[in-house]
Ligand SMILES: CC(C)[C@H](C(=O)O)[C@@H](O)C(=O)O
């Protein structure tokens with residue numbers, strides 16, 4: 001069989017330095033586990049704008065479409081901020097990847113690591129042991145809806161328009177992923193929208209309800225308005241198992257949930273497409289945190305979120321659950337031993353660099 | 366001069382019982398402060414649907430347009446849930462009031478009461494002394510944008526559409542309110558949108574920046590993406606003074622901020638229109654909490670949020686700052702004395718009913 005094909009897109013800011021630690025784990029897998037990846041590397045975001053004038057070149061996109069999975073670092077930074085041309089933003093590269101690869105299901109776990117329970121601004125008993133999964137729709141809604149744009153409407157006035165739009169099949173396919181994941185976990189799904197205000201949310205609620213009736217009656221389904229969801233996440237996050245929501249609400253609510261864990265530098269994500277005839281799906285894996293330009297290039301960043309994203313990659317794209325668990329356990333043990341990058345540093349712990357964190361995880365492996 | 370005219374719309378759930386306590390304060394003002402209000406009462410939400418078949422009758426709307434200010438309890442409840450006709454929902458009554466009265470600026474303070482600092486799920490030092498003000502745009506955006514609706518698109522598929530739309534003048538008028546309020550407080554304004562993804566957000570950012578340049582350079586202005594805003598609120602809420610944002614982000618972020626305070630039953634809100642030639646503006650005041658159907662009619666609800674909304678009414682609609690302060694101080698003293706309705710009950714405190722809370726506040730006054 002051909003080797004497993006990976007495309008590395010380190011991107012901007014701390015992207016390259018955290019991705020370097022994934023390279024080291026890949027070398028370890030090659031040597032010790034006899035699992036070999038063909039790794040190619042490309043540019044995305046600001047780095048691609050600097051090199052090619054666009055945040056995602058056609059060649060890189062073609063490469064992304066050809067590989068088994070994409071590993072992404074992070075995109076964006078002040079250097080490329082505030083361009084008025086929407087196609088020339090670092091973010092446009094990431095959005096194009098999501099759309100062109102059809103990555104409609106974005107899995108964002110919000111997990112509290114025992115060793116980090118005090119890092120949160122929430123009280124320890126509220127979040128200890130928290131393990132929820134947010135499934136965010138990623139290729140639809142107001143992110144891609146047409147018409148969109150800014151137009152002059154006379155008298156010195158302008159109008160800015162975006163369109164929130166969802167169809168039956170867009171809703172069903174992401175809800176299906178969420179129901180299936182719930183079945184493998186706590187068997188509970190909560191769907192969030194603003195059906196009380198938006199027709200697109202009402203359609204969302206109706207279609208999720210219908211799919212539940214048709215195929216997933218064994219899963220416990222509830223619905224919540226997204227504003228109430230933002231409150232309930234804070235009030236009692238452990239009431240949730242899997243949450244499914246649209247692109248924009250998912251952006252906000254998953255960031256809220258991530259920050260609640262206090263472990264932002266620890267959280268991975270997976271973005272998945274539809275399975276093909278052989279059950280293979282396009283996929284992209286990236287840390288939930290951003291490019292953190294303020295600490296970029298200083299060997300300060302926490303590589304764990306990216307390494308855990310690689311663990312998700314092993315699990316979802318290559319069915320290597322055992323190897324995924326090895327990485328996850330190695331990270332837990334290193335944390336348990338007191339190693340901390342700056343973002344999760346706490347009194348009595350040992351502060352370390354990106355590289356030393358990588359060293360420790362490799363030693364543990 | 367004619368008496369001050371108030372319209373009471375108690376609405377559904379706990380609305381009527383918390384509004385009853387405002388009546389008592391109005392009687393006290395009449396007797397002790399020689400300030401008299403003409404109070405009329407009407408139906409809104411589910412109560413209006415039951416009586417008239419619509420969530421806001423033309424007569425009630427006309428009355429709301431004629432008075433100096435509207436005091437609203439809460440709308441909604443399971444009895445009127447899931448109707449497929451959008452014009453027959455309790456929420457439609459509230460949305461119509463906002464739109465027809467032109468209440469574009471929604472002021473939502475997120476304040477932590479010293480006596481309640483332990484009620485939050487956040488750690489006490491993160492939120493002690495918190496006092497931020499969210500200014501939410503209330504008559505535009507995806508709540509009212511056209512086209513909207515659900516259409517059949519063939520093959521058993523449907524499409525749900527809503528439109529996010531803002532114009533220069535809509536953005537400027539709400540930003541102006543926020544800048545002016547910031548001047549009277551900590552002189553800092555943070556504007557939140559998704560300018561990196563949505564053109565309507567880009568326009569928002571450009572227009573807020575322009576207004577700042579033109580008229581409010583003395584106010585410290587910053588911009589934040591709304592997803593980062595959801596995180597920063599949790600990470601370090603005290604970094605904010607005034608936040609201005611659109612209708613939908615404001616819905617989510619103000620609920621997050623409200624729940625963070627742990628004092629949801631304590632938070633008031635004001636919705637204001639544009640000042641007329643005499644400086645008078647249409648206004649509606651309501652608690653941030655909802656209709657809480659689970660405890661309705663049982664004398665359990667916390668009336669403080671509604672009483673504090675009335676204090677805002679005295680301040681913003683009638684320039685009675687002194688009386689507003691009397692009410693605010695009375696509530697603080699009652700809390701300081703250990704009185705607690707069920708929602709804010711804590712060990713060692715005295716649990717009391719809605720009515721007894723009202724008694725105590727009146728005694729204090
Ligand atoms: C960078 C940005 C375009 C992106 C988004 O809004 O989806 C980010 O916030 C995310 O959540 O992945």
Ligand SMILES: CC(C)[C@H](C(=O)O)[C@@H](O)C(=O)O
Pocket residue numbers: 196197227456459460616
């Ligand atoms: C009841 C509902 C229509 C309303 C809204 O979404 O604006 C509420 O959540 C609010 O925040 O006042």
